Amino acid sequence: MNDDVLELLFTGLGETLYMVLLSTLIALILGLPLGIILVATEKGNILESPRINKVLGTIINVVRSFPSIILIVVLLPLARFIVGTTLGATAAIVPLSIGAAPFIARIIENSLKEVSFGKIEAAMAIGANPLTIITKVLIPEALPSLIRGLTIAVIGITGMTAVAGAIGAGGLGSLAIRFGYMRYRDDIMLATIITLVILVQGVQLAGDYLATYINRKRYKFD
Template identity: 80%
Template sequence: MSEDLIELLATGLGETLYMVALSTCIALILGMPLGIILVITDKGHVLEAPKINRVLSTVINIVRSFPSIILIVVLLPLARFIVGTTLGATAAIVPLAIGSAPFLARIIENCLKEVSFGKIEAAMAIGAHPFTIITKVLIPEALPALVRGVTLAVITITGFTAVAGAIGAGGLGSLAIRFGYMRFRDDIMLATVVILVLLVQGVQWGGDSLANYINRKRYKFD
């Protein structure tokens, strides 16, 4: 493997990891509250509010209905407003995070809904505050599922970064398109695919291992 190829791959991998890490953190900050609100405002839950639930659910569904490449393009003006440019890894973080937040919100909603409602009813019966129910019952009980859900989100965002590479976001996706596809460099195409596969496998293994560890500790001390 030539030195120029190693340097290109190292730069592309660094940009991809940068985009994935920051996009995931911001998407989690945005998506976690949305997912929790979707659950607790549902019918019969701790803060039942059907109208708020329907409006929020509709907005999330609308955003999720956009194909990823279109959503990224639509949000590029916002990226220009925030970071001053529409090119590069930093600019791509804005549409990646905002576009991923509704997807992450749905994942979190589904994870929290797996918690036995009997445990929630028991907490409500003793007069627990809604915030206490969320922090002491909902999230701890759903933690292994939440870890697996966030793992899925990280893998999905990794795929989004490859798509964003088509519009100048940088990273491995941009490397594969600009140097691999356009310059007919099969070695670069193959190398980027291998790195992305290894990256996804590593994220999946790490997420599964953490979820299993949480489960083992729970069963050990329950």
């Protein structure tokens, strides 16, 4: 592999990791409370409020219905307002984060729903308040499932960075399109694909290992 290809790969990988890590962090900050609220406000749950649940669920579904490329383009003016430009990895983090937040919210919602309601009722019976139930029962009990779900989200965000690369975000997606496809460089295309496969496999293995480790530790202490 030529030195120029390696240099391009390292640059693209660095930009992709930068976008994925920050976008995931911001999307998690936005999505975690949304997912918790979706569960807590369900009928019969600790903060029952069907109206809030329905409105929030509708908003999340509307945002999720946008194809990635359209959502990124629609949010570019917001990126310009926040970071001063629509080009580059930093600008791409804005639409990537907002686009991923509803997806993460649904993942968190589904994971928390796997917790037996009997455990919630037991906590309520001893006088635990909603915040205590969320932090001491729901999240700890759902942690392995949450980690597996977030692993899927990280992989999804990685795919979104490739789409963002088509409109000037940089990263491996931009590398594949601008230097591989447009310049007929099959070596760059192949190297980019292999790098993405390794990255995704690494994320999946790390997520599976962490979820399994937490499960084993839990059963050990039980």
